[in-house]
Amino acid sequence: MTNDLMKARWIAQHILPHEGDVRAWIRRSLRSIEVDDLIQETYCRIARLPDHGAVQNGRAYFFATAKNVAIDLNRRARVVRMDALAELEMGEMPDDAPSPERATAGRHELRRVAGLIENLPGRCQTIFKLHKIEGLTQREIAKRLGLSENVVEKQVSRGLRLILASLENSQTDPATAKLSEINLADPKLNDRPQTHKRS
Amino acid sequence: MTGPRLINDLDQIAADWVARQDRGMTDKDEHELRDWRQQDDRHEGAYMRAQAAWVLLDRARALPATEMVVVRHNRMNRRFMLTAGAGMAAAGAGLVFGVPYLTHKRYSSGLGEIRRVPLSDGSSVTLNTLSRVRVRMTPLERSLVLESGEALFEVAKDSARPFTVLAGSVKVQAVGTAFNIIRAYDAIDVMITEGTVDVWDEAYPDLKTMRAKAGDLLTLSEGRVRLSQSLPEAQFNRLAWRSGQIIMDGEPLLQAVQRFNRFNKRTLRIDPRIADLKVVGNFKAQDPEGFAEAISAAFDLRVQSSKTEIVLRPS
Numbered sequence: 001m002t003n004d005l006m007k008a009r010w011i012a013q014h015i016l017p018h019e020g021d022v023r024a025w026i027r028r029s030l031r032s033i034e035v036d037d038l039i040q041e042t043y044c045r046i047a048r049l050p051d052h053g054a055v056q057n058g059r060a061y062f063f064a065t066a067k068n069v070a071i072d073l074n075r076r077a078r079v080v081r082m083d084a085l086a087e088l089e090m091g092e093m094p095d096d097a098p099s100p101e102r103a104t105a106g107r108h109e110l111r112r113v114a115g116l117i118e119n120l121p122g123r124c125q126t127i128f129k130l131h132k133i134e135g136l137t138q139r140e141i142a143k144r145l146g147l148s149e150n151v152v153e154k155q156v157s158r159g160l161r162l163i164l165a166s167l168e169n170s171q172t173d174p175a176t177a178k179l180s181e182i183n184l185a186d187p188k189l190n191d192r193p194q195t196h197k198r199s
Numbered sequence: 200m201t202g203p204r205l206i207n208d209l210d211q212i213a214a215d216w217v218a219r220q221d222r223g224m225t226d227k228d229e230h231e232l233r234d235w236r237q238q239d240d241r242h243e244g245a246y247m248r249a250q251a252a253w254v255l256l257d258r259a260r261a262l263p264a265t266e267m268v269v270v271r272h273n274r275m276n277r278r279f280m281l282t283a284g285a286g287m288a289a290a291g292a293g294l295v296f297g298v299p300y301l302t303h304k305r306y307s308s309g310l311g312e313i314r315r316v317p318l319s320d321g322s323s324v325t326l327n328t329l330s331r332v333r334v335r336m337t338p339l340e341r342s343l344v345l346e347s348g349e350a351l352f353e354v355a356k357d358s359a360r361p362f363t364v365l366a367g368s369v370k371v372q373a374v375g376t377a378f379n380i381i382r383a384y385d386a387i388d389v390m391i392t393e394g395t396v397d398v399w400d401e402a403y404p405d406l407k408t409m410r411a412k413a414g415d416l417l418t419l420s421e422g423r424v425r426l427s428q429s430l431p432e433a434q435f436n437r438l439a440w441r442s443g444q445i446i447m448d449g450e451p452l453l454q455a456v457q458r459f460n461r462f463n464k465r466t467l468r469i470d471p472r473i474a475d476l477k478v479v480g481n482f483k484a485q486d487p488e489g490f491a492e493a494i495s496a497a498f499d500l501r502v503q504s505s506k507t508e509i510v511l512r513p514s
Contacts, residue, residue: 004250011251037241040209043251044244113258132259138222149222157211157218163252164210 007047014058015046017112019167021059022066030070038073039168042066116163124159127152209241213249221253307331308348311462311485313443321355322362327440328462328484349381351392351438368402369419376413379438386420392434400424440484447478452494454478459487467491470512473500 019039026035042065055061117128130136130144138156142149216232224232236243308314308326315325316332320341324332330348335341338360343352345366354362354373363372366380369387376394380387389398391411399408403422411417411426414434418425429437436446445458453474456467462484476498482490491509495502501514 004247005254008247008250008254011247012255016248016251016255036209040241040244040248042244043248044240047243047247110258113256117256117259128256129259132256153218153222156221157214160214160217160249160253161211163256164214164249167252 007052010052011043011046014052014055015043015062016167018059018062020169022062023168025063026066026070033070033073038066038069041069041073045069116166119166120159120162124155124162127155128159131156209245210249213242213245216246217249217253304334305331306334310464313441315441320357320360323353325351325353325441327351345380345382347382349379349440351377351379351441353377354394365401369398369400372397386418389417389419390429390434390437391415392438439481443484445482445484445490447480447482449477449479452476452478455482455490455494459484459490463487465506466508468508468510470510473498473511473513 022042023035023039026033026038030038042062045065045068046062049055117125117132119125120128126145127141130141131138136144138152139149141147142152145152212235216235219228220232232246236246306314306316306324306326308328308330311328313325313327315323316334317323318334318341319336322341324334324343326332327349330350331346332350333344333346335343341357341360341362343362343364345364352362352364352373354376361372363370364380366382366387366389369389371378371380371389373394373396376396377392378396379390379392381390389396389411391413393413395410395412397408397410398417398419400406400419400422406422406424409417409424409426414428414431416427416429418427433448436448439446440458445455445462447455451474452469455478456469459482460466465487467487467490476494478494480493482493487509488504491502491504491511494500495511499514501512503510503512
């Protein structure tokens with residue numbers, strides 16, 4: 001359990017901020033793959049790494065792992081087109097971009113976190129602020145707001161779900177993007193056929 | 200579930216688990232979660248990702264209180280605003296002596312960053328690139344220190360609590376107004392965009408307190424003051440940095456270059472012979488390359504660029 005938490009912290013710091021870029025790269029290079037599957041498998045593989053301290057560059061590691069998972073998925077499912085993988089080999093991996101934006105990454109990160117919470121809908125936002133800023137537990141929040149604990153738990157789950165969705169799209173300045181806009185603009189809201197099945 | 204079911208249901212299930220875990224799990228829950236995570240690598244991945252997103256939010260606590268809590272546009276009901284306020288005070292102070300929970304706060308902006316900081320009294324400070332301000336709010340006064348850089352202060356009226364800004368030894372006091380202060384290495388510029396302010400220099404007690412009004416631009420340097428008037432349009436141009444722009448209306452090229460260099464790692468350099476060329480135009484502060492191109496085309500200059508700098512010379 002504590003082990004999970006340590007891993008989650010490491011992932012939050014070194015992997016999560018780059019997800020938008022990794023997804024964009026996958027979409028560009030591997031049009032026929034199911035991005036969510038690939039991302040989830042990649043997180044799984046990263047979480048299973050026994051020693052995260054050995055990873056020097058989380059961003060590069062994220063890209064490299066995603067690529068390996070793509071190759072494995074291809075092997076297993078034989079649905080990803082081979083030429084797509086060839087593209088992947090050739091394609092540019094934008095894993096080293098020391099831009100001025102990166103230089104101020106710490107602050108951006110903070111504001112991004114603030115933005116994630118600010119963009120939650122009303123009651124959900126209130127609950128997240130009480131929890132994450134003031135440090136109240138779900139039970140204390142329920143008491144303070146006169147809600148049942150079940151309602152609070154559901155709101156936590158709902159808010160987290162929205163935040164997970166906005167992390168997918170986070171690239172340059174997520175603090176300015178509103179969740180509603182993201183949802184509407186998300187290409188995945190359109191029906192898309194599954195590209196491969198698991199055996 | 201009240202949440203919209205979109206995109207990928209594994210994320211919803213993972214979020215459900217994280218929320219449950221945060222509330223407290225029974226043994227039965229623990230078993231179920233373990234089974235679910237082991238069922239499929241994608242489950243494990245979705246779970247770890249959700250858990251990471253959840254702990255990422257813990258960083259919100261590192262944010263200055265004012266930035267997160269004063270949310271005026273939010274449709275919270277009055278009762279809740281009160282309770283949230285009380286909670287904040289308790290959490291922020293963490294002490295029993297009735298110390299105001301906002302004592303000293305520091306805000307700063309990075310290279311190329313523009314940052315607006317709402318203050319607890321309804322005022323706001325907008326920091327230009329590489330600027331730093333310290334804020335102290337007490338029941339008796341609102342005192343700020345511009346430690347470096349440039350900032351626009353928009354002051355909420357509160358005659359009981361004077362609003363002062365110290366920049367170097369120069370002090371500006373305002374009640375219900377807006378003004379911009381620049382701390383350059385050798386001078387301090389105070390530009391008043393609204394209302395009136397009093398300005399004095401604490402290092403030079405002989406210098407009288409000056410009352411300046413909207414449209415005035417005071418430049419203070421080593422006990423000397425220069426007062427000039429600026430038209431509203433010129434003031435607007437001068438404050439274009441708030442939207443990441445640099446607007447030039449006939450100012451010398453050297454001045455444009457200095458403004459760009461405050462925003463960017465990659466510096467612009469010019470031959471002294473062209474320093475006085477008059478520049479007109481609206482440019483993106485973070486695009487010195489674009490600026491160099493436009494200028495070189497307009498004045499027929501030679502551009503030499505490397506990773507660290509862009510040099511402009513007459514051709």
